[in-house]
Amino acid sequence: MRTRVRPISPRQTGRRRRRPDEHYVLQLQRTIGNRATTRLLRQPVEAPPKPAVKKPEVLKKAGVSTDDRVNDKTAGLIQAALEESVELAPYLKGKFPKYAITKGFELHTREDDFNEAVKTIVKKNREPMTEKQRAEAYGKVGGFYDRPSNKVHVRSRTKFGHAVHEAMHKVASPAFHGFWGDFVNEGVTQLFADRLLVEHGLTEVTDHEYKDELACAKKLVALTDWQTVAAAYFTADMKLLNAVGRKLKMDTNGVHDAIAAGTLCSRLS
Numbered sequence: 001m002r003t004r005v006r007p008i009s010p011r012q013t014g015r016r017r018r019r020p021d022e023h024y025v026l027q028l029q030r031t032i033g034n035r036a037t038t039r040l041l042r043q044p045v046e047a048p049p050k051p052a053v054k055k056p057e058v059l060k061k062a063g064v065s066t067d068d069r070v071n072d073k074t075a076g077l078i079q080a081a082l083e084e085s086v087e088l089a090p091y092l093k094g095k096f097p098k099y100a101i102t103k104g105f106e107l108h109t110r111e112d113d114f115n116e117a118v119k120t121i122v123k124k125n126r127e128p129m130t131e132k133q134r135a136e137a138y139g140k141v142g143g144f145y146d147r148p149s150n151k152v153h154v155r156s157r158t159k160f161g162h163a164v165h166e167a168m169h170k171v172a173s174p175a176f177h178g179f180w181g182d183f184v185n186e187g188v189t190q191l192f193a194d195r196l197l198v199e200h201g202l203t204e205v206t207d208h209e210y211k212d213e214l215a216c217a218k219k220l221v222a223l224t225d226w227q228t229v230a231a232a233y234f235t236a237d238m239k240l241l242n243a244v245g246r247k248l249k250m251d252t253n254g255v256h257d258a259i260a261a262g263t264l265c266s267r268l269s
């Protein structure tokens with residue numbers, strides 16, 4: 001048997017019920033009482049108020065700027081800034097206390113102490129060197145993150161914005177670096193360091209050495225959106241890889257090969 005489709009009356013197509021007019025409201029109040037009327041009125045016409053989103057303010061309140069030098073308060077401030085971040089909140093769930101910035105943040109107050117750390121921990125250089133040689137070789141390093149020990153190292157003249165970059169490595173998913181490699185990883189790390197600073201009313205870092213890497217990270221954002229890149233970076237979500245694969249008409253191995261060959265970013269025009 002066939003069923004006829006009833007045409008929809010114009011009244012049913014209205015997206016929202018209109019607010020009852022005053023006369024009708026008065027009539028209702030007389031019959032069922034004020035309290036019940038208020039309840040009836042509120043339900044269909046007013047959306048529940050959204051909880052007020054607290055604007056991140058911890059860095060502004062502390063009076064810190066992107067180009068300030070780090071000090072013994074830096075780790076605590078970055079931790080507070082991450083915890084206050086509205087943008088990053090969905091991606092940082094469950095990261096703390098294990099990956100807390102305040103745990104494993106070493107500020108080397110002696111220049112040579114930091115240079116020695118770069119030599120042995122980052123460069124794995126066992127050759128004997130003088131203090132001057134270490135300064136010449138590693139004097140430009142602003143900070144680093146040591147993955148095996150899950151520690152951030154900075155020196156007294158490291159700038160706050162650079163410390164935020166190193167701290168970002170700590171809360172990132174290790175799987176992101178594992179698949180996307182150093183180049184993309186550094187760019188995306190800088191991208192989220194800048195986003196966190198800007199969300200807190202500070203300026204982006206301008207004196208980093210990741211211009212090309214950051215440009216590549218921005219291509220990934222242009223292809224998807226920052227949330228997709230964030231999900232990949234912080235939680236190893238697969239949507240970013242799938243989007244890149246679709247764009248380049250490649251499977252996972254193909255994307256991986258392009259990363260290894262250093263051609264990924266130029267293909268993502």
Ligand SMILES: [Zn+2]
Nearest residue numbers: 165169186189
């Ligand atoms: Zn880095």
